Amino acid sequence: MPIEAHEVSWSTAGRLIVDRVSLALQPGQTVGLLGPNGAGKSSLLRLLCGLRRASAGVITFDEVPLTRLKRRDLARRLALVEQSATTDADITVLDVVRLGRTPWRSLLAGWRGEDSAAVEQALARVAMSERRHQQWHTLSGGERQRVHIARALAQQPGELLLDEPTNHLDIQHQLDILALIRRLETTCVMALHDLNLAAMFCDQLVLMKAGRVVAAGEPASVLTPQRIHEVYGVAAVVERSPHHGCLQVHYLPRTDRPGPGPER
Numbered sequence: 662m663p664i665e666a667h668e669v670s671w672s673t674a675g676r677l678i679v680d681r682v683s684l685a686l687q688p689g690q691t692v693g694l695l696g697p698n699g700a701g702k703s704s705l706l707r708l709l710c711g712l713r714r715a716s717a718g719v720i721t722f723d724e725v726p727l728t729r730l731k732r733r734d735l736a737r738r739l740a741l742v743e744q745s746a747t748t749d750a751d752i753t754v755l756d757v758v759r760l761g762r763t764p765w766r767s768l769l770a771g772w773r774g775e776d777s778a779a780v781e782q783a784l785a786r787v788a789m790s791e792r793r794h795q796q797w798h799t800l801s802g803g804e805r806q807r808v809h810i811a812r813a814l815a816q817q818p819g820e821l822l823l824d825e826p827t828n829h830l831d832i833q834h835q836l837d838i839l840a841l842i843r844r845l846e847t848t849c850v851m852a853l854h855d856l857n858l859a860a861m862f863c864d865q866l867v868l869m870k871a872g873r874v875v876a877a878g879e880p881a882s883v884l885t886p887q888r889i890h891e892v893y894g895v896a897a898v899v900e901r902s903p904h905h906g907c908l909q910v911h912y913l914p915r916t917d918r919p920g921p922g923p924e925r
């Protein structure tokens with residue numbers, strides 16, 4: 662199993678944020694991490710990539726505890742795309758994506774053909790090749806997001822962790838990026854808020870609430886009206902779309918408060 666978490670917990674400032682989470686990611690799968698604001702999705706992603714140290718429990722990569730892996734080995738196999746990753750202002754798109762090659766380069770070897778090929782392929786995959794010389798600070802939020810994803814792809818990781826990768830993206834780019842992530846042979850775990858996109862593009866879903874996993878499995882077993890109500894406090898109808906065959910969640914407006922609802 663590429664990544665496994667065994668009863669992993671993380672506390673900070675006396676508060677339990679991630680509470681005995683166990684996961685086993687199948688190679689090549691795309692896993693969606695769902696849950697309300699503050700459920701612990703980002704914290705769990707940071708634990709899985711070693712940016713946070715678990716207070717209890719063990720995370721393993723191919724059965725080797727994360728704490729025993731060398732930093733460079735971890736950097737080669739795992740990439741993280743964070744929600745609000747910042748990057749130095751005076752650099753170009755190309756410079757940012759080239760950073761993805763850092764774990765593969767040695768002090769002695771120069772820039773190699775395979776590094777250029779990985780960078781070019783990554784830029785093309787997020788449709789940013791033509792913007793390669795644009796200054797980073799002049800990009801829109803969505804373009805920055807795509808460049809961060811390209812940087813992670815240039816790294817050619819075995820596992821890719823993404824924190825809300827569709828944040829800032831228009832609907833076309835949300836669909837394109839999620840389809841791209843789904844096609845990758847890489848094992849991907851991504852925190853998402855949109856349940857419908859999660860159902861369309863993820864093989865497995867992990868639903869969190871207050872630091873705990875409340876359900877995990879295929880979308881149909883996780884996205885039930887009962888669970889959506891229990892976790893988000895929202896009434897919903899779930900059906901299989903006749904158009905694309907994936908689950909579709911229809912949220913029902915609350916009836917106990919006045920306000921805009923569907924046109925009658």
Ligand SMILES: Nc1ncnc2c1ncn2[C@@H]1O[C@H](COP(=O)(O)OP(=O)(O)OP(=O)(O)O)[C@@H](O)[C@H]1O
Binds near residue numbers: 699701702852
């Ligand atoms: N370093 C920290 N110090 C104190 N509290 C923290 C820290 N990191 C996270 N938290 C708290 O832990 C909880 C979970 O945060 P986290 O960012 O993991 O949630 P999330 O599920 O990713 O939320 P969102 O959907 O809003 O991004 C939040 O209540 C947050 O305030």
